[in-house]
Amino acid sequence: MKLITQSRLHKSIPLGLIAILAACGGDDGSPGNPGEPGGPPASVITELNITVKDVAFDAGIATVNYRITNEEDEPVVGIPSATYLAAQLLPMGYTNAGNASQWQYFTSESCSDVCDGEFVDHKNGQYSYTFSGAFDGMNDVSFMPGGTQRVVIKIGGDSLPDGTALPITNQHYDWQDKGDTPAYTRNLIEMETCNSCHSDLAFHGSKYNEVETCVTCHNTDKVSNPDNVFAPMVHGKHLTGFPGSLADCQTCHAPDETLTENMNWARVPTMEACGSCHTDIDFPAGQGHPTQQDNSNCVACHNSDWTMSAHSQADTDAVLGQFSVEIVSASLNGTTVDLAVRLSNPATNEIYSDSADKLNFVNDLRVYANWGVSVDYTTRSAKSIKLQDITPISGSDGIFNYQITGLTVPAELEDDKGTLAIQGKLCSDDDMLANCADIDNTTNLKSSHQFFSASAITDVGRRVVVTNETCGSCHGDQELNYHGSRNDLEGQCQVCHNPNMQAEASAANPSASTADYKHLAHTLHAGSRESYPDINYPANIGNCAQCHTEDASGVLTAALPLNSAVQPLAFDDGSFTSPTSAICSACHTSDTSKSHMTQQGGVFNGTEADATSGTESCATCHGQGASVDVLAVHPIK
């Protein structure tokens, strides 16, 4: 249809032109080549771009015309194979009142040596593919005039005749037969939202890597199991092991004004979508929810405001917005740290004139202290105080003074620095702080940490290799709580989870037996800890950048050599493994790897003196910028 429109243009414009040209009495008016300039073919390909020019629709048979280029916009000629998917979208409410819009699969056709349809390589980067027949009736689906249609082209995974490898690339194109642009879409989510945690999601032999591709097949007209329809399938798959708050729909349905249907999660409640998380409900049977035979009534009660409010973090944010605790001063006196905290209400910009033990909404408010950031802390038993239980030494105007005693401060580390970490819970009722005597509900504070020296608080302290932001790419913004309310994954956990914790000498993978933070984090995510057998890391575990942040000079903190503060791995039998070997062997567990490390100076279960003697020569080859830099050999995105 689009072609027809264009040919009409060709016919009508020249009429006007002819009139003008006739007056000039010149040109014969023969049309030039309407194709795009070919240019020299691409020689280097790291990225493929597919640009669909149009879908011509003739007698019900679609021909998709497209162009393939590399990252330099140079045409790519000779693509050896491709897969073409076609589907149609029924609008919201079309199948019944209240129903979501619904994809209907037509066909999947492919081309390599033989083609289901007709494939033309125009040898200038332009390609055409004509489907094997009319969509109408394919897969028992009627073609809907005026409906939104989708064609997906998948190429790559093989090579050009000259051997140039082609990256797998999916491209979709939505069109309709009665006008220029589709009248409606189902643009709910961007693939990059999925990839914020999954980094590089792909399925079915890595062939399909765009959400727009998935939905063309994962619909009721293609999959036989309703649990494999896209929305229920994706919801269901995330139900177990989800690393963040499942209640926050916007973790995946991230706000995005460019997606017209982005708010469907709140605006189009259906049994299928809602029921795939609320699995204790059987709507038609009236179990767990009053009986509903179809989706026509859902929105009568669950309007978008209600749904957003029920799944929103707004109440939590509002409660947290009413209380702030910060350490405003700290200093070390022997083994005692003197500190002052400031309590305020950011919502009103007022201070709390009462100390924490007198504020009736404070359920729990603790400060932990440890010393010695240059050696990743001097003890695994950080000292703490509970502010809700003790009277401050002194204080007024919202600033209250406390002491934490009994820090471990070796003489050689007196000039080092320490860390104070804060955690707590506030009693709350909906979006307001509430008296703990009246209500059981609590809201966790966002934990925080503050470095300090012997004389003052400082900005710099323990090295920062992961941040709450990088952790939050999967776990949400400090939404992952351990031990009740500890959620500052960047600087709080390490105060206790430090090298003073020991691995089991008998463990197959010693790193998986210690709670030292780096080993804990690596082995936990790799799924190698016995206590967390169900961990199914959602992305490529080799992508260090999913968790590690960059240092001040822009180098990923997973790089070698290690920071000097990193200590060897201590075992419960008194032996030690040298730091780099300990870290690498957490994932690279094979005997071959271990032999390689040992050959290059790594010490496994040696004496502390050997393990800290600096014999490891890993950085020579694997150091930053070296030939097999760990940053280069890992699939870092």
Add this chain to the structure above:
Amino acid sequence: MMKSIQFHINKPLQLSLIALAVSASITSVHATGYGVQNANRDKAKVEKWECKRCVTTSGFNGSVGIGAAYNDAGDIHFGNTTGTDTDGAVGHIEADLNYQSENGYQTTITADKLGYDTGSAAIETGRRGQYSIALGYRGLANYDTNAALTPYMNSGDQLFLPDDWQAGATTGQMSNLNDDISDTALKTQRDRFLLEADYKGSFYKADINYQHEKREGKRTFSGNLLTNSAMLAQPIDDTTDEFGAKIYFNGKGWLVGIDSSFSQYKNDHQAVNWESAFTPTFGAAYAGQSAAAPDNKAYRVGANAQLNGNGHQVLMNLSVASFTQDQAFLPATINGPSPALPTSSLDGQVDTTDMKLKYSGRPLRGLSVRARYDYSDRDNKTALNAYPQVITDSYYAGTAVNPEYDRTKQLVDVGAKYRFNRSIYVDGGYRYDHNDYSDLDRDSLQQNSLYAKLNYRISPAWSAWLKAEASDRTGSTYKAVTTTSSPSNPYLRKSYLADRQRQEYKLNVAYSGSAAFSASANLHASYDDYNDTEIGLTRVDTQGYDISANYMISENFNLNAYLNQDWRDSDQAGSSNFGLANWYANTDEQSTLVGAGLTYQNLLDSKLNLGLDYSYADGQSDTNVIQGITSPYGDYFSEKHNINAFAKYQLAEKMALRFDWIFENYKDSDWLNQGLSVDSIPNVLTFGDLSHDYNAHYFGLTFSYQM
């Protein structure tokens, strides 16, 4: 005289009261302002007007009649044509009697179809030109259906279910439903009694009237509990009393008058109270209750004055009215403890003030000018309170304050008419309409209109006129109200408040060239463009024409025919994602009315009169919703063929027998209930399919005796 007795259609409450106020003021001004009695008769030689051929008769004349008929009321909808829903034999009385005394007293007695639901009777006595007293009765009936299926029975305010009722979460689970349903009729019957007296003195005229109307019947009510709903036959038993009085004084070049009215509405029902056919969605909502229309009163008093002389005329009208109701509130819910209400009754009062000023004058020969100013104010004086909201008797949803919906409307109209010669005149003017509102999405609306008419008498036989009007409506900033529980799409413009450009055209051509044949035709079209609306009604176009002709073939044989067709196309834009338009609806409506009739008198030695009328009426509405894919709504139409024939045979000098035959073929359907059974919709217990499709006959014989 009977003409001036107002037979108001008593639509609910304020509307009828307003209609009374408006019609009373209009009729009085027109009747006394432009009436013949105000013509300058000083120079007229009225004695020469005396009818020398008129013979003053005294005593009785007229006729009485008695009739019997067979009426096929298998579908009571046919009663809208025949005036009765009695199935089978039905009788009626007719009368048209006049008694005149020699000294000018006159009494008339009329009866029309008395005995039918829509029968009427009146007796009027008085002295022509001096006083009259009239007593009247009129029945009005509306028949919707006798096939509404419902398991409910009613007693007083209560609608209850059979003892063996099996409630279900959905209609499909109501296991006794099909055994428990029975046919229920939805119809209303109104009996209206009138008493009117007027007296005309030398320089004044007084008139009092009283009307009592009793209404009975049943209508559809929707009983909602959360997302479940049942269609209920709500009983109607109410009365309306209206009392009016006016007095006018007039002299040379002036007229002043006062008219007043009082109206009172009383409802025998306080509430609709129904048992739920559904199991409660949650909680214990086993029954629902909704208030019925409250008893209310209205008072109105108006003053009119008119001055004229030297070609100038000034009309003034001022009226104030007050509408009140203080019926005790029902509790906010009957399911569980009701939250406390802020007051025990609304104690509602709305006052209105209406003022009209009109001037017309003729400064030059052939030129007349006019100007008009109207002021109308609605002031809701009801106290504002926060009322608890218990949504469909199920859950508490905070409070809401009663909105005032105050409104002030001002209208200025200036115009002139210029007559070029005997055959051509033009008339044109400008109108400004200004409205101020409270509690709506716009605080004010203004409309500017220009209109013109060209009248051309082409020849003594042919005349034509063309009218055109263009108006432009705009208003203050559109701010969607925040008092609704869900916010409006920010692009939505409600059609009654939206910017609008309107054009209207009318063309009329008439022929009256011969005594035997006359005809007229008119064409009309209007175009409404809601030019600033992204979401909402965007366009309404109407077109139509009427043609009618009358041909008197002979003194006894007359033919007439008419044809009317109208089209109305409207476009609407909507959004399913709370953004700009992504779906569109167009609704094409059309109606056709065709008819032809003949009367043939004085056949068979002047003993037989025949009449035959046929009419065909068809109305339909087709809606397409387009979101890429076009989805048509179902049928929505009505179609009627009607034949109405009579033969009246003069049996003897004073006796006549009339035979009537009415045949009707009627079909209608509405996709809202087309093809539905009572349990088709899981959460709505419906009346089933309310479509009509019937052929019905009425045969009547009436014997009349000439006095």
